[in-house]
Amino acid sequence: MDLGFETIGNACLIAHDNGPVFATDPWLVGSAYFGSWRLSHAVPQEQQDRVKRCKYIWISHGHPDHLSLESLENLRGNRLLLPDHYGGRIARDLAGMGFDVQVLPCGEWFAVSDRVRVASLANYNQDATIVMDIDGHLVIDANDAGNRGGSVFLERERGRFTKRSVLACLTGYGDADMINFFDEQGNRVLPAAASKAPCGPAIKAMLDHYDIDYFAPSSSMHRYNRTDSVWADEYATPVDAHEHQFDGGRRTCLPAFVEFDLHTGQYQKIDPPANDGPPQPPEEFGDDWSTPLEKDDVDKLTKYLRRVEHLRDHIGYVNFRVGDKDHTIDINREHDRGVTFATPRNSLMQAVEWSAFDDILIGNFCKTTLHGNWWGKQGAEALYPHFTPFVTKFGDNGGAYTAAELKAYFAEYMRRGYTEFVADAAEVEMGQVLQRYMG
Secondary structure: OOEEEEEEOOOEEEEEEOOEEEEEOOOOOOOEOOOOEEEOEOOOHHHHHHHHHOOEEEOOOOOOOOOOHHHHHHHOOOEEEEEOOOOOHHHHHHHHOOOEEEEEOOOOEEEOOOOEEEEEEEOOOOOEEEEEEEOOEEEEEEEOOOOOOHHHHHHHHHHHOOOOEEEEEEOOOOOOOOOOEEOOOOOEEOOHHHHOOOOHHHHHHHHHHHOOOEEEEEOOOEEEOEOOOHHHHHHOOOOOOOOOOOOOOOOEEOOOOEEEEOOOOOEEEOOOOEOOOOOEOHHHHOOOOOOOOOHHHHHHHHHHHHOOHHHHHOOOEEEEEEOOEEEEEEOOOOOOOEEEEEOOHHHHHHHHHOOOHHHHHHHOOOEEEEEOOOOOOOOHHHHOOOOHHHHHHHHHHOOOOOHHHHHHHHHHHHHHOOOOOOOOHHHHHHHHHOHHHHO
16 A cells, blocks of 8 residues: 555554554554453454554553553564653553653654654543644544543644544443443443444544544454453444444445555455454463452552542542452541452452553453442442542553642643543543642
8 A cells, every 4th residue: 555544453553655654552462451352353464564564653551452562572673652641651661671662742743754744642541642644634543542632732733634534533332441340239230331322423423523534443343352251242342333323424434444545535344354262261361260369469459559549538448359258448438438349369469560450440350349329320430530540540550649749740731731621521520520630
């Protein structure tokens, strides 16, 4: 391909300028989230080779379906471009592993070839969007990042682009998050993904809002891989579901895996084989549900949670049920609000050691039960915004645990000028919660 792009895998986009020059989030082989996710389809060798031929690889954030260490081992000859995430954890860790790493300042164009340049936009949620100028064509890869300020840059730069425009981002039923919740009687709480609401209308509305011509599905091409998480396959989004009830008019919803020629506007579907096969037992990934916690483990879990100051104002306790035994960690008993995580020891303690608690939650083998009144909410919505972001985003990835550290964290993102809270109910609530740290 002379000029264009292709999409493959979960969130991998390959830009071409007389051949492949730039690729994003290459999860090409292996599993993610302690073996709980597999790619929905095998990545053909042809596309794997094209990623390897790219001089530059961009990684949006630290989730293992975007930053796949097993895949990166085959790409050690490539330069890794990273968003400027506060704290620099990913850059520091990858450089320590011997990778060639370069951090891109927010909102600045960087040439990757004669006709392709990119601008990286890190956001306060420790995710990022990459905007591509492919010879005057606008291609936006927002993966899991949401808006969170990306539209500020888009409004500034939109007038430069008069050719075709493409948006690739997360859509689907909503299983690409923690959905394994139970009530206190042990009954499963059905996730919002159970409604399997048609994806097409929301995609059309998004394209209209940002005035984008094409939509490329991204970041939801996975299946569940463990016998203790395969139950969630029922709620995973099929690759052909994105165009369901899409009435686009002049807008187009592309196939999930596609080669797109930007010169001609012609595209053809890539048809990789489905990644079928039986689910694997958790023991294959080091998890035995009968293994209990050790005394040192409880001390580590206590220290891990109590360092997150924000929790003290909102949560009474966190209970870990491991090996059928409860271990309750008091946070602030002025609150009767609590949460139980029932999960295997090995992955739990690895997540704590690696500061990657999100991997336990999104893997959906961990069973979560809420206790008390979580502001009238249930499921993942209840843990947002007071638990999950402060533990996993601002804490684990941003290194901000105290009020002072959070103020410095958000001051930096506000200084850059690419932070906003859009009129989505969850984002409005988050903006209100963060006022104490942003002034």
